[in-house]
Amino acid sequence: MRVVTAKQMGEIDSRTSRDYGLDAQVLMELAGRCVSDWLQQRCPGGRVAFLCGPGNNGGDGLVAARAWADRGGRAVVYLMSQELKGDALRNLERARQWKLEMHPLSEFCAESFDWFVDALFGTGLSRPLDLPLLESLPPERTLAVDIPSGLHADTGQVLGQAVRARTTITFGPPKLGQLLALDQCGELVLEPIGFPREQLESEEWPGQWLTPELAREWLPTRGAASHKRTTGKVLVVAGSTRYPGAGALATLGALRSGAGLVFTYGPASTRLPLEAIPLISRGDFLQKADLKPLLKQLEEVDALCLGPGLGDEPETLEVVRELLERSELPAVVDADALRALPERLSPRVLLTPHAGELSRILRVKSSELEKDRLRYAVQAARNFNCTVLFKGPATLVATAGGRYAVSTQGTPVLAQGGSGDVLSGICSSLLAQGLGALEAGALGAYLQGTAGRLSGVAAGLGAEGLAAMLPGAWTSLT
Numbered sequence: 001m002r003v004v005t006a007k008q009m010g011e012i013d014s015r016t017s018r019d020y021g022l023d024a025q026v027l028m029e030l031a032g033r034c035v036s037d038w039l040q041q042r043c044p045g046g047r048v049a050f051l052c053g054p055g056n057n058g059g060d061g062l063v064a065a066r067a068w069a070d071r072g073g074r075a076v077v078y079l080m081s082q083e084l085k086g087d088a089l090r091n092l093e094r095a096r097q098w099k100l101e102m103h104p105l106s107e108f109c110a111e112s113f114d115w116f117v118d119a120l121f122g123t124g125l126s127r128p129l130d131l132p133l134l135e136s137l138p139p140e141r142t143l144a145v146d147i148p149s150g151l152h153a154d155t156g157q158v159l160g161q162a163v164r165a166r167t168t169i170t171f172g173p174p175k176l177g178q179l180l181a182l183d184q185c186g187e188l189v190l191e192p193i194g195f196p197r198e199q200l201e202s203e204e205w206p207g208q209w210l211t212p213e214l215a216r217e218w219l220p221t222r223g224a225a226s227h228k229r230t231t232g233k234v235l236v237v238a239g240s241t242r243y244p245g246a247g248a249l250a251t252l253g254a255l256r257s258g259a260g261l262v263f264t265y266g267p268a269s270t271r272l273p274l275e276a277i278p279l280i281s282r283g284d285f286l287q288k289a290d291l292k293p294l295l296k297q298l299e300e301v302d303a304l305c306l307g308p309g310l311g312d313e314p315e316t317l318e319v320v321r322e323l324l325e326r327s328e329l330p331a332v333v334d335a336d337a338l339r340a341l342p343e344r345l346s347p348r349v350l351l352t353p354h355a356g357e358l359s360r361i362l363r364v365k366s367s368e369l370e371k372d373r374l375r376y377a378v379q380a381a382r383n384f385n386c387t388v389l390f391k392g393p394a395t396l397v398a399t400a401g402g403r404y405a406v407s408t409q410g411t412p413v414l415a416q417g418g419s420g421d422v423l424s425g426i427c428s429s430l431l432a433q434g435l436g437a438l439e440a441g442a443l444g445a446y447l448q449g450t451a452g453r454l455s456g457v458a459a460g461l462g463a464e465g466l467a468a469m470l471p472g473a474w475t476s477l478t
Contacts (some may be wrong), residue, residue: 001214002173002200003207003406006123006153012172012199020196025087028056030193031171032063032091035145038169038189039064039115040071046114047074051105051133053120053149054081059088060145061119062095069100076113077102080120110136118163119145123153123175128160135161139186144168147175148184155372156180156394173200174209179406180373180394210407210446216477218443220258220433231260232432233301236276236425237294237323238308239266240316241284246309246335249418249463251276253425254305256470257447259432262425263297265290286316294323303330305428307337308421324349330431330440334424345386347400350427350437352420353380354391378402387437389427389445391420397441405442409449413456418463423448426470447473 004012016022039048050065052058058080065075077100084092095102110116116137121129122145129150142165147153150162156177168185170178172195178185192200208214222231234254239247247266254262255275264272265279272278279297281290298304304327310316317340324333324341330348333341338357345351355366362369362380369376369390377390377398390396398404426447430440451469454476455461 001209002205031060034191035064036067043114049113050117057122062091078108080105120149139164153177208405228260233261235301236264236305239270240311243309244269249421250308250425252467253422254429257426257429259429303432307334310336332428349386352389389441395445407445411452413452
């Protein structure tokens with residue numbers, strides 16, 4: 001499913017009116033009636049407060065209030081301003097003709113309502129708000145129209161203050177900021193309201209949301225004659241005496257996500273799963289003497305997983321840098337290996353940093369990265385000519401060309417040591433099975449998130465237990 005920015009959504013709006021003859025007033029009517037339909041399923045005949053702003057979002061809210069009153073519901077409108085324009089003004093006039101109960105927003109009191117409809121600000125908002133009322137609405141009974149007021153539609157950042165909703169009904173495709181701030185949006189309900197399908201699904205929009213349907217489409221398949229050497233061979237270079245479990249976790253991630261063969265190169269202290277093929281290092285950490293056998297082994301595999309638990313010994317980082325410079329294989333580069341990036345990589349190389357690691361790579365404060373996650377993910381991809389998976393509650397994968405994909409399958413179960421190692425293994429397995437770096441990164445994050453969801457909220461499951469849930473995550477898509 002395509003993801004758009006506020007500007008791209010504006011272009012879809014304009015084309016729909018200009019090229020398809022669907023007037024903006026008709027779209028507003030359809031949007032408002034979708035809100036009324038949703039309320040009818042939750043509180044038929046209930047008393048609902050409609051908080052309406054001065055723009056088109058407020059116009060949607062006024063339509064919803066009128067439709068709700070037509071259904072026999074009790075609609076009370078609170079207006080932020082009487083100075084409306086265009087289609088919103090026409091719907092204000094209709095609300096007056098319908099004799100809806102209306103008050104200034106300054107008179108709003110949250111008592112005695114079954115539900116609250118937030119139609120104050122839409123996706124065009126870019127300035128900080130100083131409106132304490134936004135945070136006074138009870139989230140469990142608040143429905144946001146298009147986007148919670150105060151939320152930036154592109155970055156998901158709260159602009160001063162913002163509504164927290166139980167449900168957000170958005171019109172057309174999802175907006176990037178909504179996916180990056182689902183804790184503010186709550187359940188995201190998509191309503192096409194007549195937008196042409198070719199516009200909603202146009203490849204002109206570079207973003208994609210990894211829904212179950214898209215994940216299923218990207219999932220590697222096997223032919224009847226497949227065998228272990230045709231279903232992806234991975235070399236995992238990970239672990240050290242200090243972090244002996246990291247290589248095992250990355251190996252499990254690769255094995256449990258479909259790789260036919262996994263070779264693991266690490267110190268003798270690394271505890272590997274029985275299905276792995278160990279290639280034992282001579283020392284306690286990666287050394288120059290390991291470079292020759294590693295380069296030889298690269299000739300036997302389809303993808304490289306490099307970094308989990310390697311440590312930051314200068315000699316180790318030198319070997320990492322040379323491996324990346326001399327290998328032409330698709331690769332996942334994670335953790336300590338991110339400290340040894342050459343100036344130019346390949347689009348088939350997937351970096352998997354969390355905010356702290358990306359902060360170091362770009363020399364930008366972590367707090368600044370969070371203000372515009374897509375911008376900085378793309379910047380890092382362009383700096384190194386590669387693909388970047390920026391970890392977070394919503395995982396972003398971006399290419400140097402500006403394409404990106406978002407996975408929102410993340411769950412608090414993943415907030416544990418070793419889950420990043422497992423993800424590295426998953427993504428390297430998918431690369432070995434023939435996926436591109438963007439697809440491997442996004443699908444890998446989706447599968448890991450699904451595994452976490454399948455495990456519930458079991459405390460102490462551990463990263464190894466998470467890896468054990470991967471076959472179930474895979475099966476859920478078949």
